[in-house]
Amino acid sequence: MAVATAPSSVSLVKKKELGQSYWDLVWYRFKKNRLGVLGAVLLFVLYFSFVVIPEFLAPYALENRSRYVEAPPTPIQFLDEEGRFQAPFVYGLERRVDQVKRLRTWVPDTTKKYPVALFAQGDEYMLLGLIPMNVHLFGLQTSDKDARIFLLGADALGRDYLSRILYGGRLSLMIGLLGQFLTLALGVTLGVISGYYGGPVDMFVQRFTEFLAAFPNIPLFMALSAAIPAFWSPITVYFMLTIILAFLGWGGLARQVRGLVLSLREREYALAAKSFGASDRRIMFRHLLPGTMSHVIVIATLSIPGMILAETALSWLGLGLRPPLTSWGTLLQDAATVRAIRFTPWLLWVVPPILLTILTYNMLGDGLRDALDPYSGRG
């Protein structure tokens, strides 16, 4: 309740918050948290660019191969040989063999210049899987089929690495959302049931979560992914991986929801509902569940990064997604050798987007955590 020390400001806040629902208050407080809002905006941008329109942002299609094997990043030039300012262009690449290091390298071929243009035409694709398009955010304006722009270099098959990172984000980011959605469904339902009924039901659910938690994760993953038949299509494997991650992850959430429900069910409003004859299901899902939602949302937001990292780690270990599926995990796999780090260090460019995603999720989660307790009086 308001304290009477600063009457003017208090009455102002009061007026603003009058007649507002819990979620109105949450939104009101969330808006004031700059870091949280920044996280939300960045996350939206990330998901929009990596999930919805990577085909447009990427200059090339996912499997567009070229002869430029392991070409380093090509810098965009603004000055020609005489130092005159020009519209942006890139040089062509020429293959050299370094006689000292006994290595293939690519050096700029200053005789060939390709202008860089926004909204250039390139590989055909379907935007949102519906609209056929061939316009990309940027590309080379040339009729030379051999010309390429590799802002982040090329991989061992001569594919543009920037394009691959953009496409790979779709699977990695979606596995976090999908997996977390399944985890929520499982964890919340079992948690509420476990907390509400107590007794043997509670005993069974809790021992089961402990059983899951007690398994060493990596061997379990190995066993589970070994159990996935080799003839399954990569996309089925993807969904299996999501289910596996969700199945292993719901235990913690179920425990927390159970704990909250244990305390909420003793609140008099739960008793009141019971005294009026509400069914168990109604008490659980209409009266108790909303009380746990604020907590659940924060937990969910903060554990999506865990899901994304788990996918990355598993794919990196070769247990998760397999080529030709491209995710940040499979891209990391390419960058995981000493040779790659020594000679093709640009393959590590997949790391910043992973870091950025994790960071924004945490920013959003922290913002939500503060906002979701509007009666606390903090902030």
Add this chain to the structure above:
Amino acid sequence: MAQTTNGKTDNILLDVKGLKKYFPIQKGLLRRTVGYVKAVDDVSLYVREGETLGLVGESGCGKTTASRCIIRLYEPTAGQVLFKSKALSANGQPKMVNLLELTREEMTKVREEIAMIFQDPINSLNPRMTVADIIAEPMVIHGKYEKGKSEELIIQLLERVGLRPDHLRRYPHEFSGGQRQRIGIARALALNPRLVLCDEPVSALDVSIQAQTLNLLQDLQEEFNLSYLFVAHDLSVVQHISDRVAVMYVGKVAEMASAEELYANPLHPYTEALLSAVPKPDPLYKSERIIMQGDVADPSNPPSGCYFHPRCRYAVDLCKQKAPEFRELKPDHWVACHRAEELKLQGI
């Protein structure tokens, strides 16, 4: 037990007989039951139609548990709860049913006729629901919610308990304690009940609001012909609102009589001690305070015989050996004391 001699037998709405609720004390890995907390230990009382029975006692004596057992929020260990139900009778004539023997479906029907008002005005309203939703909830549960008609009814209820229609879309945290309790009262009336179990409805409110709320409850009783089982620990509150009063001590009813009779001529030493603690408004009045020895008995390990004997200044050997029977000593005046006939006790 309800066969009183003054001919009011047929008016009884709620008749509780030998109600017991033992909570098991469990210990160890295997949750072995090592004992019981006898929260309610043989409670018998009755409520007539249109009257208020006040149920008083110290904290922890089982008042709340008893009231919750009546509506089966807790499953009682033993006893009978007879209720004159209209919802369960085929011919429209109310009939006595034992609530503890009803199936879940039957009990749900009876819950239309028995409502409950809770002690804590903050916790008894769901913070995520608007006032409209909270009051509509009992109607929705019983499938009686109709758009338009029910909304009008809710507005009427809200105005009847002294709130404004524009409060409908607000949330409980925006109200003061007294207003919240009014919302709780409106919710209790939503299904037009005949019996309302009031579980210390005013003990969380400050004194000026207490009086308002009590007056509101009394007005509503007249208007809707309600019967109240009014649980409280404040004797002056109970005196204000009750027609009859039952005094509980460690899970048992010690004495039950009409309010005037009980306050003027108590028959149980515990009642006498309680009454002596009621503050008197006369500053010149020198009261004779009865200071009780010792603590309230532990309901998991009650004393032998009469539970009150270690603290009773009239106790004799018999009190230590044999539990007194709850008997009707005078018409409509029940007491559980071996020496009730011989003692001359001080009332107010």
